[in-house]
Amino acid sequence: MFDFSFGEILVIGGVALIVIGPERLPKVAKTIGHIVGRAQRYVASVKADISREIELENLRKIEADMNEAGRNLTQNVEGTFHQVSASLTTPSLDTDSDEISRVNGDILLDSRETITRNSDSSSSARDRR
Secondary structure, eight states, rough: OOOOOOOHHHHHHHHHHHHHHHHHHHHHHHHHHHHHHHHHHHHHHHHHHHHEEEEEEEEHHHHHHHHHHHHHHHHHHHHHHHHHHHHHOOSSSOOTTTOOOTTTTEESHHHHHHHHHHHHHHHHHHOOO
16 A cells, blocks of 8 residues: 555654654554554455446446347347248148149159059059069
8 A cells, every 4th residue: 555665664663752652652553553454444345346336337238238139139030930930831832733843753743643653653563573
């Protein structure tokens, strides 16, 4: 706290001994020690309070950043969910129409023809054996 050399402290002690006197010097030194100790504790308390306030402010900033990130993530997930659910509910192929599509190399006109082709191919496979 204060930067006194040993020589300076001896000079202060000698002057105090002459001014105060040898009878009252121990009591005055004890009182000064208590006052200095109290001042050191007060300074340490103020430093700790300032550190806590700074840390609290940093935590509040982090909390605000995390809340913002959470809101952004929620919005992104909800947007993606709505896109996926909209694409799943939109029919990609009209099964009642006469459109032709290829599945595993077979041409499908409708599900009944596929069943008849599959059953024809399995019976022809049995005939070959």
